[in-house]
Amino acid sequence: MKAFSTENLRNLAIIGHGDAGKTQLVSSLLYVAGTTPRWGKVDEGTTVTDYDEDSIDKKVSFNNNFAHLEYGDTKVNFIDSPGYAAFVSHARPACRVADAALVVVDAVKGIEVQTERTWNYANEFMLPRFMVITKLDKENADFGHAVDTATESFARSIVPFTLPIGSEENFRGVVDVVHMKAYEFDENGKAKEREIPEKGRELVDKTREKLVEIVAESDDELLEKYFEEGTLDDDEIYSNLAKAIAKSKLCPVFAVSSENLVGLSILLDHIVEFGPNPATHQIEVGYEDLEDEKSKIERKYSNDEPFSAFVFRTIADPFAGRINVMKVISGVLNADDNVTNSTQNVQERIVSLNLLQGKELQKVDKAQTGDIVAVVKLKETQTGDTLCAKDDEIVYPKVHYRDPAVAFAIEPKSRADEDKIGVALHKILEEDPSLKFERDGQTKEFILSGSGQQHIEVVVDKLKKRYGVEVELHPPKVPYKETITSRVEVQGRHKKQSGGRGQFGDCKVIFEPLPSGGGFQFEDKIFGGSIPQNFRPAVEKGILEAAANGAIAGYPLVDFKVTLIDGSYHSVDSDEHSFKAAGRKAFRNAMEKARPTILEPIMDVEVFCPQEVSGDIMGDMNSRRGRVQGMDMRGKQQIIKAQVPLSEMLDYQGRLNSMTQARGSYNMEFSRYEPVPHNLQGKVIEQAREEGRIRTHEEDD
Numbered sequence: 001m002k003a004f005s006t007e008n009l010r011n012l013a014i015i016g017h018g019d020a021g022k023t024q025l026v027s028s029l030l031y032v033a034g035t036t037p038r039w040g041k042v043d044e045g046t047t048v049t050d051y052d053e054d055s056i057d058k059k060v061s062f063n064n065n066f067a068h069l070e071y072g073d074t075k076v077n078f079i080d081s082p083g084y085a086a087f088v089s090h091a092r093p094a095c096r097v098a099d100a101a102l103v104v105v106d107a108v109k110g111i112e113v114q115t116e117r118t119w120n121y122a123n124e125f126m127l128p129r130f131m132v133i134t135k136l137d138k139e140n141a142d143f144g145h146a147v148d149t150a151t152e153s154f155a156r157s158i159v160p161f162t163l164p165i166g167s168e169e170n171f172r173g174v175v176d177v178v179h180m181k182a183y184e185f186d187e188n189g190k191a192k193e194r195e196i197p198e199k200g201r202e203l204v205d206k207t208r209e210k211l212v213e214i215v216a217e218s219d220d221e222l223l224e225k226y227f228e229e230g231t232l233d234d235d236e237i238y239s240n241l242a243k244a245i246a247k248s249k250l251c252p253v254f255a256v257s258s259e260n261l262v263g264l265s266i267l268l269d270h271i272v273e274f275g276p277n278p279a280t281h282q283i284e285v286g287y288e289d290l291e292d293e294k295s296k297i298e299r300k301y302s303n304d305e306p307f308s309a310f311v312f313r314t315i316a317d318p319f320a321g322r323i324n325v326m327k328v329i330s331g332v333l334n335a336d337d338n339v340t341n342s343t344q345n346v347q348e349r350i351v352s353l354n355l356l357q358g359k360e361l362q363k364v365d366k367a368q369t370g371d372i373v374a375v376v377k378l379k380e381t382q383t384g385d386t387l388c389a390k391d392d393e394i395v396y397p398k399v400h401y402r403d404p405a406v407a408f409a410i411e412p413k414s415r416a417d418e419d420k421i422g423v424a425l426h427k428i429l430e431e432d433p434s435l436k437f438e439r440d441g442q443t444k445e446f447i448l449s450g451s452g453q454q455h456i457e458v459v460v461d462k463l464k465k466r467y468g469v470e471v472e473l474h475p476p477k478v479p480y481k482e483t484i485t486s487r488v489e490v491q492g493r494h495k496k497q498s499g500g501r502g503q504f505g506d507c508k509v510i511f512e513p514l515p516s517g518g519g520f521q522f523e524d525k526i527f528g529g530s531i532p533q534n535f536r537p538a539v540e541k542g543i544l545e546a547a548a549n550g551a552i553a554g555y556p557l558v559d560f561k562v563t564l565i566d567g568s569y570h571s572v573d574s575d576e577h578s579f580k581a582a583g584r585k586a587f588r589n590a591m592e593k594a595r596p597t598i599l600e601p602i603m604d605v606e607v608f609c610p611q612e613v614s615g616d617i618m619g620d621m622n623s624r625r626g627r628v629q630g631m632d633m634r635g636k637q638q639i640i641k642a643q644v645p646l647s648e649m650l651d652y653q654g655r656l657n658s659m660t661q662a663r664g665s666y667n668m669e670f671s672r673y674e675p676v677p678h679n680l681q682g683k684v685i686e687q688a689r690e691e692g693r694i695r696t697h698e699e700d701d
């Protein structure tokens with residue numbers, strides 16, 4: 001395949017609610033464009049982008065996958081992102097690198113909870129948007145209603161570029177309101193021009209009028225001309241529509257069916273004509289050193305700039321090995337190039353440069369600015385890294401995932417499983433940065449955290465099927481933390497005389513609370529040499545070690561500051577070990593007076609439900625210690641926003657299903673930590689004791 005110039009590239013993030021029809025849309029577009037000779041179907045497990053065994057089985061996309069098509073002189077790259085709550089966070093990195101988002105909306109359901117969430121991701125990156133109303137062939141599909149809910153949800157100009165001709169099973173064609181033409185489609189999705197039907201003509205004219213007004217209002221001169229002449233030239237309209245889309249002032253809407261291949265080729269025409277190319281961004285900001293705000297560097301989206309690329313996805317392919325997918329932000333990347341991974345400060349050689357068509361790697365010689373390419377067999381490179389020219393280093397900031405919402409303990413079923421679990425999980429985590437895996441310091445359990453039960457279950461499945469590792473999943477745990485609530489000054493003195501050389505360390509420190517999220521700070525305020533310089537870090541280490549085991553229930557103590565003010569030492573008996581022990585002792589003494597308390601995660605929860613059950617939903621929220629923040633309507637759906645402690649949400653899905661006859665859905669994201677109310681702390685402590693989390697400190701003495 002030839003290398004496409006920047007102007008002829010379109011990078012689209014396909015985003016939207018779970019099951020909206022994103023993957024099918026991509027597969028149908030590939031077929032209509034003649035890229036794939038066979039028409040891939042989700043229901044037959046034959047799409048290009050849902051290629052892994054699990055996706056085929058469950059008909060769900062789990063991570064970003066890739067496809068591309070050639071349409072005239074233009075190459076369109078698709079990033080097909082997941083829409084189910086547990087996996088939707090991957091749509092964020094997709095939005096980070098795309099030049100426009102294609103927001104896919106189910107014509108029967110209208111805007112749904114993850115449509116809003118992914119729309120917000122696109123907002124974060126100021127991404128221009130196209131909206132596709134799909135499944136218009138289905139019973140109860142309603143284009144007008146879907147557009148109305150979109151307008152209600154996203155206060156901005158959302159205007160159809162195409163309108164449907166016919167509805168439900170008779171949805172056969174579209175009117176292109178921009179060019180004022182109408183089309184019908186044959187069984188291969190090929191468009192045949194027809195006249196604009198009289199029925200619905202009024203809506204066509206009104207929509208067209210609205211587009212012309214938007215263009216006129218974008219520019220004073222045009223506005224004047226519009227007032228004088230009552231309309232504008234077509235060319236003026238077209239070029240200004242493209243500008244309005246690029247500036248996110250206008251979101252065009254398209255009517256399609258991926259099942260009947262209606263409207264798809266016209267959608268492609270518009271993507272090519274009006275979609276922003278990568279150079280529309282103009283510049284990308286990176287840093288010489290990420291830690292230093294002032295070391296800012298700008299790169300133009302141009303082949304003439306030094307090479308730089310941002311890696312936003314890693315695939316652990318069972319055959320090819322590790323595949324890093326990246327967007328070329330500036331310059332040109334050639335197969336055989338030697339480049340620098342500026343995030344990790346290592347050199348890498350581009351041995352194998354490819355495009356990805358689903359799982360298929362297609363070798364290419366080079367990639368120009370703006371293209372999305374897959375590099376196989378890099379040694380160290382990970383998701384979030386920057387690759388760049390050796391002599392022109394730049395680092396781009398990573399896309400951060402939110403903290404995982406729930407944690408599960410997983411237990412290897414046998415010794416053999418325990419041996420293999422580390423390597424297997426390492427590979428799975430490489431592919432999915434929204435997961436976290438750690439060993440609990442106190443209970444020694446393997447803790448796997450993710451965005452929900454479904455997320456973790458998919459990992460457990462993959463461990464078994466792909467890596468042959470069997471684990472048992474224990475009920476979810478709440479990642480409590482602890483903190484202190486008052487300032488205290490304490491001494492920590494460690495002295496031991498047991499034959500031979502003794503041990504001696506002594507420190508005086510102040511413990512004080514930091515605001516929520518403040519982490520840990522250590523300040524050395526010793527004047528003179530009451531503790532020699534080289535022993536002071538040992539005091540800090542000792543305190544941190546003790547803090548990891550908490551003060552009340554064995555959960556890590558956070559959000560506090562320690563100031564070292566004084567101490568004493570012994571010229572023979574003092575050593576690092578003694579001062580660490582002194583630090584631990586200071587910690588324990590402090591905890592007796594600093595009024596420690598337990599913290600629990602509070603979640604932002606959004607519930608979508610039918611209006612008639614909203615009273616029940618709110619009552620139930622109250623019984624879960626939830627605070628309702630607001631209510632809103634989306635078409636016939638009610639949205640309830642609340643803040644609820646995680647410990648009260650562990651069984652929510654089941655309860656929501658029974659309250660709404662499975663018509664409700666919800667979204668949950670970590671917000672912050674807050675103290676557990678006093679009357680409930682006893683229960684948390686009791687539970688921690690049962691788990692063997694609370695340790696005695698005898699070993700310190």
Ligand SMILES: Nc1nc2c(ncn2[C@@H]2O[C@H](COP(=O)(O)OP(=O)(O)OP(=O)(O)O)[C@@H](O)[C@H]2O)c(=O)[nH]1
Nearest residue numbers: 018019020021022023024060061083135257258259
């Ligand atoms: N009738 C009809 N069904 C469709 C259409 N598009 C998709 N579907 C069906 O809708 C279901 C979901 O389609 P997908 O393309 O997997 O949806 P998705 O948005 O990719 O789902 P996730 O990636 O899991 O979020 C499948 O059963 C498709 O066959 C359409 O235009 N018409």
Ligand SMILES: [Mg+2]
Nearest residue numbers: 022023060061
């Ligand atoms: Mg999908």
